[in-house]
Amino acid sequence: MARKISAGRNAAGAGSIRKKTVKSKGQEYTYWEARVTVGFDPGTGKQVQKSFTGKTQKEVLQKLQQAAAEIQKSGYQEPCKMTVGEWLDIWTAEYLGNTKPHTKKSYESIIDNHIKPAIGAVKLASLAPIQVQKMLNGVRSTKDTMLGQKVSPKTIKNVHGVLHSALAQAVRCGYLKSNPADLAVLPKRTKAEIHVLDSAKMAEFFKAIEGHRYQYLYLLDLFTGMRQSELLGLQWQDIDFERKTLEVKRQLQYLGYSHGGYSHGGYQYTTPKSNKARSIVLPDRAVEALRRQRALQNEMKLALGEAWSNPDGLVFTNELGEHLKHDVVYRNLKRIFAAMGVPNLRFHDLRHSYAVLSLQSGCDIKTVQENLGHYAAAFTLNTYGHVTEQMRREGAEKINRFLDKLETG
Numbered sequence: 001m002a003r004k005i006s007a008g009r010n011a012a013g014a015g016s017i018r019k020k021t022v023k024s025k026g027q028e029y030t031y032w033e034a035r036v037t038v039g040f041d042p043g044t045g046k047q048v049q050k051s052f053t054g055k056t057q058k059e060v061l062q063k064l065q066q067a068a069a070e071i072q073k074s075g076y077q078e079p080c081k082m083t084v085g086e087w088l089d090i091w092t093a094e095y096l097g098n099t100k101p102h103t104k105k106s107y108e109s110i111i112d113n114h115i116k117p118a119i120g121a122v123k124l125a126s127l128a129p130i131q132v133q134k135m136l137n138g139v140r141s142t143k144d145t146m147l148g149q150k151v152s153p154k155t156i157k158n159v160h161g162v163l164h165s166a167l168a169q170a171v172r173c174g175y176l177k178s179n180p181a182d183l184a185v186l187p188k189r190t191k192a193e194i195h196v197l198d199s200a201k202m203a204e205f206f207k208a209i210e211g212h213r214y215q216y217l218y219l220l221d222l223f224t225g226m227r228q229s230e231l232l233g234l235q236w237q238d239i240d241f242e243r244k245t246l247e248v249k250r251q252l253q254y255l256g257y258s259h260g261g262y263s264h265g266g267y268q269y270t271t272p273k274s275n276k277a278r279s280i281v282l283p284d285r286a287v288e289a290l291r292r293q294r295a296l297q298n299e300m301k302l303a304l305g306e307a308w309s310n311p312d313g314l315v316f317t318n319e320l321g322e323h324l325k326h327d328v329v330y331r332n333l334k335r336i337f338a339a340m341g342v343p344n345l346r347f348h349d350l351r352h353s354y355a356v357l358s359l360q361s362g363c364d365i366k367t368v369q370e371n372l373g374h375y376a377a378a379f380t381l382n383t384y385g386h387v388t389e390q391m392r393r394e395g396a397e398k399i400n401r402f403l404d405k406l407e408t409g
Contacts (some may be wrong), residue, residue, distance in 0.1 A: 001230060009233065016034070016035055017032060017033070017034045017057060017060055017061060017064060018032070018034075018035075019031075019032055019057070020032070020033050021296075027219050031053055031054065031055060032053065032054050032055070032056060032057050032059065032060040033051055033052070034052045034053075034054075034060040034063060034064035034309065035049045035050070035051045035052075035058065035065045036049060036050055036051075036052075037049050045376075050067065052064060052067065053097070054204065067341065068103075081123065081125075081263070082123075082124055083120060083121055083122060083124060084115070084116075084119050084120055084121075084122050084123075084124050084127055084317055084394065085116045085120030085121065086109050086124075087124050087166065087170055087175070088115065088120070088166055088315040091106070091169055091170075092107065092108055092111065093165040094170050097316060098252070099307075100270045100271070101255050101266075101268055101270065101369075102253040102254075102270065103251070104257060105255055106158075107162050109333065110158060110159050111162060112119055112160045112170055113142045114135075114139050114142075114159045114160065115162070115163055115225055115343050118133070118134075118135040118138060119131055119135050119146050122177060123372035124170060125177065126181045127167075127175065127176075128180055129180045129182075129183040129184065130182075130183050131153065131180070132163065132183075132184050133183075133184055133185065134181050135159075135163075136156055136159060136160055136184055136186070139151055139155065139156050139159055153186065153187040153188065156186060156187055157186055158183055160181060160186055160380070163181050164179065164181040164182075164184075164220050167179045167180060167181050168283065194349075194352050194356070195344060195345055195346075195352065196353040196356045196357075197222075197342075197345070197347060197350075198278045198351070198402055201340065201342065202222075202353070205218075205222075205340065205341055208339065208373045209336060212332070212336070213332075214316075214324075214329055214332055214333070216289045216290070216296070216316075217231055217293075217316045217324075217329065218333060219285070219286070220286055220289050220290065220293075221287065221347070221350040221351065221354070222350045222353060222354055223282070223283055223285055223286035223287055223354065224246065224280050224354065224371065225350075225351045225354035225355055225358070225368075225371055225372050226248060226275065226280075226351070227251065227272075227327070227373070228326060228329065228330070228347050228348075228374075229251035229252055230248050230250075230251045231315075231316060232251070232252040232314075232316060232323060232326065232329070233251045233252035233269055233314075234246075234248075234314065234315040234316065235250075235251040235312055235314055236294070236313045236314075236315055237313055237315045238315075239290060239315070241287065241290070241291070244281060244282045244284075244287050245279055245280065245281055245282060246280045246282055247269075247277055247279055247285075248272055248277060248278050248279075248280065248373065250269045250270065250271060251269070251271070251272055251273070252267055252268070252269055252323060253267065253268055253269075253270050254266060254267055254325070254326050254327075255267065255268055262321050267323060269323075272373055273373060274373045274374070278370060278371070278373050280371050289398045290315070291325070293315060294315075295317070297310075297315075297317065300317075300319050300321075301321070304319065304320065304321070307320065308321045309322070311321075314381050316403075329347070330346075330347050333347050333350075334346075337360055349403045351372070354367055354372075355372060358371070
């Protein structure tokens with residue numbers, strides 16, 4: 001019959017004592033065994049117990065009471081037996097519920113390509129800071145065209161960020177006393193150079209896209225600074241032509257596979273990157289581009305007849321009314337840039353061009369931040385600080401010229 005010493009049902013410190021009999025070489029031997037709960041296996045949720053044995057009930061009772069007291073006093077927990085890889089599986093499955101599908105997919109890619117191969121088999125409880133550092137120092141590209149090559153400091157920071165977040169959750173759950181990733185030394189990041197279309201290249205760009213099937217999409221990006229995924233998720237109901245405003249409420253993201261929720265064969269609507277909608281007051285050229293896009297879409301609809309299908313009312317579609325694909329839109333723009341002699345420019349550089357143009361036209365940093373959907377004006381200022389510095393110097397020169405005129409007048 002087992003005697004229970006309880007600190008609460010299934011609580012750490014709960015224990016029991018049993019009298020046990022074993023046979024060996026024809027003889028029976030009797031001893032007493034005590035078991036105490038020291039914690040729980042995070043992988044299965046089952047109790048983790050520690051056992052004590054002795055010749056008498058009194059002996060094991062003393063051991064049990066002493067162990068239970070230490071557990072209640074110090075919060076002792078049996079070291080976690082699962083591996084880093086097993087914990088990462090739990091973390092991605094149970095703790096990323098509020099993460100956007102595209103972001104979760106990128107986390108899983110980092111885990112599968114960089115973290116698991118290096119430290120996935122290491123016991124979570126024994127993971128040391130030096131192992132984390134060696135893993136980060138050894139991160140290499142897994143892309144076919146760059147296989148084995150060194151990666152950028154930003155990529156290493158992203159790998160560290162995913163691992164740090166997962167281990168931080170393990171600390172909060174009580175499976176680790178501290179985060180081994182806290183002490184990691186990351187390579188210094190050099191600020192990326194911003195590439196934009198200057199006035200000459202912008203005029204050339206307008207001519208290059210004239211008549212192109214994505215002409216108005218590219219123009220709207222240049223006139224609003226919207227992200228590519230936001231443009232592809234834009235619907236006619238988001239546009240108020242009378243007030244000349246546009247609401248950015250969603251983005252159409254490519255997941256690489258069919259996913260739960262509202263998806264389109266690997267595409268899914270999600271909230272904007274900042275997780276909140278924003279309103280953009282449109283310049284006249286943006287309004288005109290949208291009017292022309294609506295007329296173009298109506299022509300495609302009439303040409304296709306009943307086969308046309310655009311149930312979501314997307315602004316930018318193909319000839320069938322279907323949503324556009326990121327890679328197709330991107331490759332078309334890259335060909336245009338190459339023909340212009342600026343092959344290094346990307347789709348995102350249209351967004352940069354809008355920001356720089358806005359600042360140079362006299363827009364304040366707060367307005368530009370809100371139009372771009374940045375989480376803080378400080379981020380916008382840090383990204384385009386070189387432009388504002390140039391504007392301050394030009395402002396100082398204007399004051400100098402004004403004062404010079406006063407003195408000579």
